[in-house]
Amino acid sequence: MASIGTIARRTFLIGSAAIAGGVAFGYYAYQRPVSNPLTDILGDGETTLNPFIKIDQSGVTIITPRADLGQGAYSIQAALVAEELDIAWEDIRVDPGPPSPSYFNAIVASEGFPAAAWDKGLGASALRGLGSAMSKFMGMQMTGGSTTVPDGFDRMRMAGAVARDVLLSAAAEQSGIAKAELKTKDGAVITPSGDELSYTSLAEAAALIEPPSNVKLKPESEWRYLGKNMRRLDIVEKSTGTAEYGIDVIMPDMVFATVRTNPRFGGGLKKFDASSAEKMRGVIKVVEIDGGVGVLADNTWRAFKAADAIDCDWGSAPYPATSDEQWTEAAASFTEERQDSQFRNEGDVALALDGADLIEAEYKVPYLAHAALEPLNTIVQFKDGQLDIWTGTQIPGIVIQNIASLTGLDADNIKVHVLIGGGSFGRRLEDDYVQQAVQLAMAHQGAPIKMTWSREEDMTHDFPRPMGMARGRGSVKNGKVDAYDLGIAYPSVSASQFGERYGVPLPGPDVTIVAGAWDQPFSIPNYRVTGYRVPPLVPVSSWRSVGASGNGFFHDCFLDELIHAAGADPLEERIRLCWHEPSRKVLETVGEMSNWGSALGENRGRGVAFTFSFGVAAAEVVEVTDTPQGIKIDKVFGAAEVGKVLDPVNIEAQMQGGIIWGLGHAMNAEITYADGMAEQTNYHAFEGMRLYQTPEIEVRALTNGPDLRGIGEPAVPPAAPALANAIFAATGKRIRELPLNKHIDFV
Amino acid sequence: MNETGNHMQLKVNGKEHEVEVEEDMPLLWVLRDELGITGPKYGCGITACGACTVHIDGMAIRSCSMPVGDVFGEVTTIEGLGTPDALHAVQAAWIEHQVAQCGYCQSGQIMAAAAFLEVNPDPDDEAIDRALSANLCRCGTYVRVREAVKTAAAKLRGV
Amino acid sequence: MKKLIFALTGLTAFIVVHALAEEEEAPLAPLEAGSVSQEDGLANWAKIHEVFSHPRCANCHVDDSGIPMWSGPSYGKTRPHGMFISGGETRIGIEFVQCGTCHGRENSPTPHGPPGNEVWLLAPAEMQWFDKSSQEICEQIKDPERNGGRTILEVAEHVSHDPLVHWGWDPGPGREAAPYSAAETTDSILKWQAAGAPCPSAE
Known part of the structure; x- marks a missing residue:
């Protein structure tokens, strides 16, 4: 048969x-x-x-x-x-x-x-x-x-x-x-x-x-x-509790393992002393791998303990080692030499700004870890010339290519068995953890090896969403936004992820540097968006909603500043500026859902934001209260244009999740570097949103557009700017840097 | 728990197990790697995420940070709370509201909710927030967690 | 409610055993009244205050809101204990997010893991130190209504013997310990008492 x-x-x-x-x-x-x-x-x-x-x-x-x-x-x-x-x-x-x-x-x-x-x-x-x-x-x-x-x-x-x-x-x-x-x-x-x-x-x-x-x-x-x-x-x-994630896989004769690599990406391992680790209970073998060590043991916890006990002499980071130095590098990138793209340039920005009352602002977004709750792991067995890999991955084909070149094995002898992931948010578009597990399996052939990262290993080796900076200049005329000029500088995700790690350098500008900013359906008389490429710093990766994750904040908050300067209504002016019918409907819908314009009461504020990303127009309204202890997010309304609704309950879940993801990181999350290493090692220092901070969330998916679209990411970008705009409305404080809790408390 | 050297008796989901491990091995790793009970998840190892939550004599406990030598009673994991064929009310509510996305935190969320509803069968939003804010969800299922807790509470009250 | 009561009973048993252990220790002898000058007394109070106001102590000596604090060099910006944690009226946590849900009998060996002790709970609300001045805490320590019904000698004994108090000097990896030691602090209390327990003037 x-x-x-x-x-x-x-x-x-x-x-x-x-x-x-x-x-x-x-x-x-x-x-x-x-x-x-x-x-x-x-x-x-x-x-x-x-x-x-x-x-x-x-x-x-x-x-x-x-x-x-x-x-x-x-x-x-x-x-x-x-x-x-x-x-x-x-x-x-x-x-x-x-x-x-x-x-x-x-x-x-x-x-x-x-x-x-x-x-x-x-x-x-x-x-x-x-x-x-x-x-x-x-x-x-x-x-x-x-x-x-x-x-x-x-x-x-x-x-x-x-x-x-x-x-x-x-x-x-x-x-x-x-x-x-x-x-x-x-x-x-x-x-x-x-x-x-x-x-x-x-x-x-x-x-x-x-x-x-x-x-x-x-x-x-x-x-x-x-x-x-x-x-x-x-x-x-x-x-x-019966879903089987990679971390739950149990096979006969399986060996448990973990790795510890230099937390300074690419810094390498100079030498190590595993003599005390090797004597610890349950330890089978200590293996040197690229940039670090791996421990094979009879229990994951014992492997963790032994890995901690290895004395490692790490090399230094091949990039500016502190966040301050990295920001200096970003700030120095708004130059002609580092200009990467200028996909939008309408009207004459220079002329419009000349002699106008200039409104200028600088915005910053931090590095962010994916920090999926399931620590990265992979099970590998190398037996009789055949390499079997069980893992949660978004790139099985690239895994095979990379593992073939790592091991010299023919791709036909490498099998990838894809498992469900306990979260990813883009992290499983990388395969560093798979390569490490394969190195352990090649050094200990026959038995299946389950390699699990400790949370600390996971958090400190997360190829993060890049930090970035934007400089806006603009002017208003007759109560309307007249000129909008936004420069955005990031290290390139495309160069780092596709070029360095997929081995597929993409020619031309990196669209992700300006995605979610250059492609917004607004007609402003003088409108320019320029991308600048910061030289490579920490290796960076795709993070839920990629470039738009930071650019939604840059583009929309600066637009909000100009609208306020013009004395216009934030929602009305966005609708007036928007020429794209389905997008306008999205804005009108959140206006209607949130009863925009109604009185909110003492110490409360409402902000709106809009981002077009991944083909989806998404708008969100956030309502906050300025309490004596800090900002409380009360309610969020979200609308998105998806073309066609195939699974209403899941669209609702993805939009709720995207909003919580966007708000949580905007509130309190960042990765910073000192001595080349991420300073946040676990969730105590990288928290995101918790249940008590979760507002009521009401979402609606619209179907006025011509194309069917996915909704896993587009609800993320408008969340941070809508929150920042709401805080401005409630407090008069314009916060131009994420996370917001560097400048204001949340309850 | 009776101890004889490193041999320990551990009662999990109604079944007696004898394990021979270090007393300071966290209960989580005894369950997962020694007994093959993988419902409780490893997320942080420092009680910051709650994915490892189990019950000990009905009390919600973070198994990642409890040395097995300190276990003071009978352990219940999500596998012992209910099964696909015989769901606990909290699990049924979780299914009804389709709470899970990646699902990795949900064993812990469900175990925390089940222990909580035992002592507060009719919670308001404030009580739910107090009870479950120590359980981290990265996917952002919190809105549904809240709804499901209320549904589960109603089921348990027989409403 | 049954299980909560059971858990509370378990905790009470802990505390009773604890109290018994405390009693078995040799009692402290007070120094002769007046043997320490007023000035030295105040200097000793300053040391005591350094200890009591230290985050390892004050973070759990909070008001009747029952919210423990995270503050001090190892915690960054001062803020309420994360995760919306409350000690509740019982001061041992609420509705199955008891302190013991995370805080075990020993300090977690993992960096940033939960600290632990045989007992883990907030001090009674009337013993609030967090956010209070040196003078306020000083007056409080002398007032049995606000020090757990103790004489000053008994306060010294409490500091000298209580395991949870002692945790302040052994708070686990990555956490700054309270200054001095249990013995030094006990000694300071005895000297302060001998000087007539003088309090600094209001700031």
């Missing part, structure tokens, strides 16, 4: 999905069909109908190649396939599948190009097309950029529909009943007389049938799952 799977002709899917979805990649060559990676790994009794569907005697398994870090990716991917395939919700099983270029993410790379998602012009489409082509070439099976839903919407429904079609054909052949008279229901083909032919019984025959070149997808009105509240597939496991 397995041999059926080796028929390598089920390869049409990407091409046909692309056509059905109306996506023009621009270059036909890139529409070459992809192979079905499941064919190589089918077990006994398993059949595959296409890269997203595997069937065996006990039912259907849907392949969900986008990682679930908590954002509900498995459930929505399964729903897309199940909707068309027609299987019962409770019968759905999911499997992340093998890493494969077939599961490339066509959308994520397009975010790396300066084409704003609202721009439908030919030039912008061509640029975006280049992004998707490159992504495919790079085999980027990446989870990120809030793309799981838009990337999978057509492709995965097509997978379900095509599979259903061949199952119907197989049933027609088997029963002798015309295909048109057959229906499907909950994993079975139903004959006119009511007989049921299960998909499992039809799968083998179906796999031999040439799939149709096109199929008709269900109209929205017939959806049974999409558009309705779905019960997350993992909700029972995650509510009963």
Whole structure:
């Protein structure tokens, strides 16, 4: 039976999905069909109908190649396939599948190009097309950029529909009943007389049938799952302690391990003395790895203790070692020489500001750690020339590439088994922890090794969101914003992450330096946004909402300053300036939700902010009270334009979570460096929001725009500026630096 | 707990276990690495996140910082609170409200909530905030945590 | 409520055992009244105040709001104990976020881990030191209504013998200990008493 799977002709899917979805990649060559990676790994009794569907005697398994870090990716991917395939919700099983270029993410790379998602012009489409082509070439099976839903919407429904079609054909052949008279229901083909032919019984025959070149997808009105509240597939496991994260994996003869590397990134290990650690109870072996040491032991705690007992002589940091020095470097970056981009330059800013009452401000955002609650970990076994890796990752393809070059093994001998992640927020777009675990496994072959980071190791080795600085200059005229000139300086995430660690340097400007600022749908008579590239400091990475995470604060708060200077209403003026209809609706909606303009009472204030990011217009209104003990966040209203609502309950959860993420870090979180090392070593010093600080949150997803969009990130950027603007409204204090608690207390 | 040298008796989820470990090994690591009970999670190791919360004789305790030698009673982990087939009211409420995102903190949240509702079966927002603010969630599920605690309280009161 | 009562009973047992242990120690003898000058007495009070107002002591000698504080060199900006923690009316925590939920019988060996002791609780509200002046604390120490019903000699004995007080000098890794030692502080109290327990004038 397995041999059926080796028929390598089920390869049409990407091409046909692309056509059905109306996506023009621009270059036909890139529409070459992809192979079905499941064919190589089918077990006994398993059949595959296409890269997203595997069937065996006990039912259907849907392949969900986008990682679930908590954002509900498995459930929505399964729903897309199940909707068309027609299987019962409770019968759905999911499997992340093998890493494969077939599961490339066509959308994520397009975010790396300066084409704003609202721009439908030919030039912008061509640029975006280049992004998707490159992504495919790079085999980027990446989870990120809030793309799981838009990337999978057509492709995965097509997978379900095509599979259903061949199952119907197989049933027609088997029963002798015309295909048109057959229906499907909950994993079975139903004959006119009511007989049921299960998909499992039809799968083998179906796999031999040439799939149709096109199929008709269900109209929205017939959806049974999409558009309705779905019960997350993992909700029972995650509510009963039975969900298995990497850190929970237990295998026979497994060895427990941890590592300790130089907290000064890239500083290296000069020498070490493990003599006392080696004598400690349970320690099996101490191994030198890149930039540090690893301990293999019979228990994680014993490994932690032994790692602490190793005397390490670390090298110094290859970058300015203190936050102060790094800020000096950032402040010196607003020069022509370091200019990286100027994607927006409308009107004549210089002329408009000349002789005008100049409003100037400098803004700062700190480094931020991802600090997912599950400390990074990986299980690796190297046995008989085969390397098996179990880990939570957003980049399985890149992991294989990097591990192949690290070990010299052929990529075919490296298997990555993707696990759910106990959070990520972008951290699992890196694979440093996987590489460390592999080094331990190569040094101790045969047994599976579970390498777990201590929280301290995790916090001090978090490639953070970069610190950044913005300088705004502007002027107002006749009660309106007239000139807006914003310069933004960050070290480049693209150079650090793609260039240094993915080995794929991206040419041209780093769009993330200005994302969430240059691409805002406002028409200001004189409007300029310039990006400056700070030379590399600490290695930096993508953090939930990436460039927009800081730029939302820069762009919107400075706009708020100008609006106040103009004496205009913060919401009305934003609406007036906004030319993009769906975005304007978003602003109007939060205005209506928050009853904007109504009296709030003594010591209270209300702030609004807007950020367009990841193709989503998002606006938030925050209400605060200035209490004698500090600022209390009372209530938050959020609206976002997503094009289409596929899972209302999860959109609500993601928006609530994004708002809490944005507010919590804005309140109290930063990573600072001294002697090249992060000074925050655990959650006592990097807290984010707690339950008692959590406001009431009301959110609404709008569907006035043309494109379906993901919502994992876009609710983050407007949260910090809305809070800062609310604090200004309540106290008259304009805070231009995050975290805000450097300047004001919170209760 | 009876001790004989490093041999210790530990009652977890109604079952007796004998472990042979250092007395200062935190209960969390005895549960996870010695007994294979992985519901309680390691998040911080310093009682800053609450992911490791278990009950000892019904009292919520951070197992990451309690030396196993100090365990003073019977341990209940989330596996002992309820199972997918026999949910505790708090777990049922957590499912109903779809609280979990990544889910990693939720064992601790649920254990803290269950202990709390035993002593305060009809809590207001202030009491809920007091009881659960020591449990950190990075995904931002707090709004739903609050709702689920109220639903669970109603279930437990039989309302 | 049953379990809470049970837990409280457990704690009470702890405290009783604790109190018994305290009684077994040899009693302190007071110094002869007048054997220490007023000036030396005030100098000794200054040392006592350094100890009592030190974060390791004062952070848990808080008012009837029952909110322990985080302050001192190892804690950065002074603020209420994180995580919305309250000692409650019982001063041992509230509704299953008792102090003992995190604070065990020993200091955590992990940096920034919770400190611990056989007993972990807030001092009674009437013994508030946090945010009070040297003169206010001084008057308080002499007033049995606000010092736990003790004579000055008994205050000295308490400082000399009580394990939770002693924790202030052994607060675990990364935390600044209270100045001097239990013995030195006891000695200062006895000298201060012999000088007639003088208090500094209001600031």
